[in-house]
Structures are given as structure tokens and as C-alpha cells.
Amino acid sequence: MALLSLLVVPAHASHAPPRPAAAAVAPPKPDLAGLRSHLRTATRQGAPGAMARLDDHGAVHRLAVGVADRRTKRALGADHRFRVGSVTKIFSAVVLLQLADQGKLSLDAPVNRYLPRLLPDDRITVRHLLSHRSGLYDYTNDLFADTVRGFEAVRTKVFTYRQLLDRSLRHARTTAPGGAYSYSNTNFVVAGMLIEKLTGQAVGAAYRKRIIEPLKLRDTFYVHPATAIPGLHTRGYLTPDAPATTLVDATRQTASWAQSAGALISSTRDLDIFLSAVLRGRLTSSRALAQMRRWVPAGTKQAYGLGLRRRDLSCGVSVYGHSGAVQGYYTYAFTSKDGQRSLSALANTSNNARVHNTMLRTLESAFCGKGAGARRGAVLPHERAEDIAATTARDAVTTARDSAAVRD
Numbered sequence: 001m002a003l004l005s006l007l008v009v010p011a012h013a014s015h016a017p018p019r020p021a022a023a024a025v026a027p028p029k030p031d032l033a034g035l036r037s038h039l040r041t042a043t044r045q046g047a048p049g050a051m052a053r054l055d056d057h058g059a060v061h062r063l064a065v066g067v068a069d070r071r072t073k074r075a076l077g078a079d080h081r082f083r084v085g086s087v088t089k090i091f092s093a094v095v096l097l098q099l100a101d102q103g104k105l106s107l108d109a110p111v112n113r114y115l116p117r118l119l120p121d122d123r124i125t126v127r128h129l130l131s132h133r134s135g136l137y138d139y140t141n142d143l144f145a146d147t148v149r150g151f152e153a154v155r156t157k158v159f160t161y162r163q164l165l166d167r168s169l170r171h172a173r174t175t176a177p178g179g180a181y182s183y184s185n186t187n188f189v190v191a192g193m194l195i196e197k198l199t200g201q202a203v204g205a206a207y208r209k210r211i212i213e214p215l216k217l218r219d220t221f222y223v224h225p226a227t228a229i230p231g232l233h234t235r236g237y238l239t240p241d242a243p244a245t246t247l248v249d250a251t252r253q254t255a256s257w258a259q260s261a262g263a264l265i266s267s268t269r270d271l272d273i274f275l276s277a278v279l280r281g282r283l284t285s286s287r288a289l290a291q292m293r294r295w296v297p298a299g300t301k302q303a304y305g306l307g308l309r310r311r312d313l314s315c316g317v318s319v320y321g322h323s324g325a326v327q328g329y330y331t332y333a334f335t336s337k338d339g340q341r342s343l344s345a346l347a348n349t350s351n352n353a354r355v356h357n358t359m360l361r362t363l364e365s366a367f368c369g370k371g372a373g374a375r376r377g378a379v380l381p382h383e384r385a386e387d388i389a390a391t392t393a394r395d396a397v398t399t400a401r402d403s404a405a406v407r408d
Contacts, residue, residue: 027317027341028369030054032061035365038358039065042347045354047330048237048247049076052345053268054366055276062268068234068348070247081219081233081267082346083255084331085324086387088264092191093130093307094278095199095206097288104198107291107306111190114197118190120169123177126194129187130306131296135173138184139164143257144389147241147351148248151327158225159256161196164189181298185261185387188307192260203260215277219267227252229265236328239351247349250328262326262387268344271333275321278308279339293320315368319343323360325350325387332359334367341367350388 032054039050049066062078099105107127111119119136128134144150168186175182192203199206204222212220221230229251237247255263266274281289293310295303301312311334312318321334330350335342343366347355 027336027367028315030056030061030341030367031365031370032063034370035061035362036063036065038362038365039063039345042355042358045358046239046247046352047347047349047355049234050345050347050355050359051076051078051080051268052343052362052366053078053272055272055342057340066348070235070237070249076234076348077232078268079219079232081221081229081231081265082331082348083229083236083324083326083329084264084266084271084333085258085262085326085329086185087266087271087322087324087331087333088258088260088262089188089191089307090275090278090322091207091211091264092188092195092203092260093292094283095195095203095210096126096130096191097284097292097306098210099195099198100291101285101288105194111194114194115190118165118193121173121177125177127291127306128177129190129194131294131304132181132183132187132298133175133178133296134184134187134190135175135177135179135182136184136186136190137168137171137174138186138389139167139189140185140257140389142167148238151238151248151250151253154257155250155253156227157256158254159259161189161193161259164257164259165193181296181304183298183387185258188261189259191307195260207264211274211283214283215270215273217266217270217273219265220270220274221265222263223265224259224263225254225256227254233265234346234348236326237349238327239349241351248328250350253327255326258326262324268346271331271344272335272342275333275335275344276339276342279320279335279337311363313364313368315364317367319363319367323387325356327351327388330356330359332362334363336367343367 042050043066048070051064054061064076064078066076068074068076108125110122111124112122124134195203195206207222235251238250292306292308298304303310309322310318310320319334324331330347332345345362347359
């Protein structure tokens with residue numbers, strides 16, 4: 001969770017020409033042995049289990065190692081369901097882009113046009129929310145400054161959207177509207193409020209009608225405020241901040257602190273199908289997809305569009321999707337520019353920087369092939385997950401050696 005520059009640019013910056021994407025490069029053949037090796041490394045670093053599903057032009061590869069349940073030793077399977085965290089943000093963005101296609105929403109209109117007097121600044125637009133440039137403080141920084149105690153305090157709690165937004169509005173904004181990218185779950189809480197106002201439906205119903213049913217996603221659910229994951233699933237284990245302490249089973253929770261920012265449940269199969277459909281323009285108009293891919297800088301070799309992240313890999317290939325962190329689960333869901341090669345991966349733990357960085361390297365093996373990261377002496381960046389408590393340095397097992405540059 002690198003601290004981000006608070007460079008302020010004019011509020012009309014959303015109309016500036018988009019930052020060009022990296023040149024399209026055809027992905028090399030995937031390295032399945034390397035992919036499996038990363039999953040095994042994640043289990044050695046503290047994840048009870050790790051899995052991945054790679055769909056390469058219709059050829060599907062499923063890999064899983066470790067256990068789904070530490071008590072029973074039940075093996076993890078690539079078909080298990082799990083909490084996807086901030087991958088939910090793409091679902092929320094897609095619904096709002098569909099509403100823009102229908103003429104019910106303008107991306108460059110003030111949020112207060114649709115939700116009068118909700119926000120303290122009329123300059124904050126829908127586009128600013130979806131690109132994390134509103135300046136709204138991320139309320140999770142307060143909720144989860146202490147990882148386990150913070151989680152236990154909200155495990156069964158049910159929040160309203162307004163309560164979450166109010167937690168953010170107690171703080172000064174991080175930048176002027178239209179300023180530099182600054183990741184905040186608050187943006188997608190407001191997105192959920194917009195969805196419910198403009199559709200007249202609960203956000204879960206909007207996901208189901210507009211995305212889940214059209215794509216025939218069989219493992220994707222929005223169960224908030226229920227606490228259980230339906231059907232066959234992996235348990236999720238939260239790593240405490242103190243080293244060498246027992247993992248906390250975080251499977252049962254309302255995820256009410258996240259809602260439209262991160263409360264969906266899914267599977268690697270469904271995420272591959274969903275991401276491919278997004279990039280192939282099956283869920284929005286081509287114009288809306290182009291808006292989704294208007295990039296702003298968002299960290300080393302990364303850019304952010306509207307609910308969509310672009311990662312530029314060591315071999316020159318760019319992939320599109322999102323990572324997700326919710327207590328007990330790290331998710332990685334990305335696809336190629338044409339949507340023909342998709343990878344979804346999971347480690348059933350969270351708050352573990354070493355596991356997070358190892359799982360990021362599954363993208364290198366899936367899209368850059370053998371020798372990924374080593375070619376041309378490339379050094380892969382070390383990252384902190386920013387989906388929860390984006391400005392709080394709190395990954396449990398980070399050490400000085402983990403912060404050094406790591407070669408794949």
C-alpha cells in the first residue's frame with residue numbers, strides 16, 4: 001500500500017486525452033509449471049492453500065495446492081467458491097456503465113445530481129468515483145488499523161451505506177476532485193448508492209439481473225448481510241499482525257464493511273468468464289468500454305480506468321482486471337486485452353505481504369511464459385495490497401528482505 005502522491009490537477013482533468021495504453025503484445029505460451037510453483041511457494045509462506053484457473057483461448061487449466069480447511073485437512077479444489085473482495089468493483093463499474101449506455105447516468109455529471117447533497121463538493125463526478133480520484137478518504141484505514149481486532153469488531157456488524165460514508169466524511173479529503181489516483185473503498189460505497197438509486201433495486205439484484213444471469217455465472221452471489229458462503233467453498237484465514245501467531249478463520253462474516261466495494265462471492269471459473277466478457281464488450285457498449293479503459297497512473301507499471309486496473313508485465317504484455325483482499329482471501333483476476341486469455345487465482349489467506357507478492361507473479365507465468373521476470377534483467381516490484389486500509393502499513397509478515405527487489 002504505497003503512499004500515493006497527492007498531486008492536485010484541475011477538476012476538468014477527466015476531459016484530458018487518456019494516457020495511452022502499452023502497445024499490444026501477443027502473450028507468449030503460458031508456463032504452467034511456473035504457475036504451479038508460485039502456488040506452492042504461497043503455501044510455504046503461510047497460505048493454507050492456493051489455486052488458479054487459466055483459460056487460454058478455450059483451453060482450460062486448473063491448478064490447486066494445499067487445503068481448503070485447516071481443521072479437517074480437506075483439499076482445496078479449483079472449483080471452490082470464495083470471497084473476491086475488490087474484484088467486486090468491476091461489477092459495480094459495469095452496472096454504472098450500463099446505466100450510462102441507457103442514458104440514465106452521465107459519467108461527468110456531479111454525484112450530487114443523482115444523490116442530492118450527499119457529498120460535500122459538487123465537483124465530484126461519477127468518473128472521479130470510478131477512477132479513485134474523488135479525494136474521499138478511505139474509511140477502512142480506521143476500521144482495520146488493527147487487523148484482527150478491527151475484523152472481529154465488524155465480523156457480524158451490518159452497516160448502511162450512509163454509515164460507511166459518514167466514517168469517511170469525518171476526515172479531510174486526500175485530494176481535490178479530479179486529482180491524482182488515491183485508492184478508496186468509499187468511492188465504491190457511493191457507487192453502490194448510485195446503483196440502488198438509479199435502478200430502484202438492491203445492488204445484489206442489479207448484479208444478478210445485469211451480469212450474473214446474462215453470463216450464466218453459477219457460482220457468483222451477493223449474500224450480504226448473510227455470513228455464509230453458499231455451496232462448496234474454501235475457508236479463509238486472516239493472518240494476525242504479530243508474527244508467529246495463529247491464523248484466524250474469517251470465513252463467516254457479513255462483509256458489510258465492503259458491500260458494493262468488495263462483498264461478492266465467486267469462483268475462478270466465473271471470474272474468468274466475467275473478465276473475458278467485460279474486455280470483449282459483451283456487457284457494455286464499445287463506447288462505454290473505451291471509457292472504462294481511459295487510464296490514469298496508479299503505481300509502478302499500473303494504471304486505473306473505471307473500476308478496472310491495467311498491469312504492465314515484464315514481457316511487455318498488459319493485462320486487465322483487479323485484485324481483491326477481504327479478510328481471509330487474496331484474489332487475482334485478470335485477462336488479456338482481447339479477453340482470450342484469462343487467469344483467476346486465489347490464496348486463502350490475507351494480510352501477508354509475501355503471499356500477496358508471490359500470487360502476483362502468477363500473472364507473469366500465465367501471460368509471459370517461461371523465464372518471466374528474468375528476461376532482460378527485469379525486476380518485479382514489491383507491493384502491498386491496497387484493497388483494505390490503503391494507507392496503513394499493516395501486512396503481517398513483511399520484513400526488510402521482503403521489501404527488496406525480487407526476481408521471478
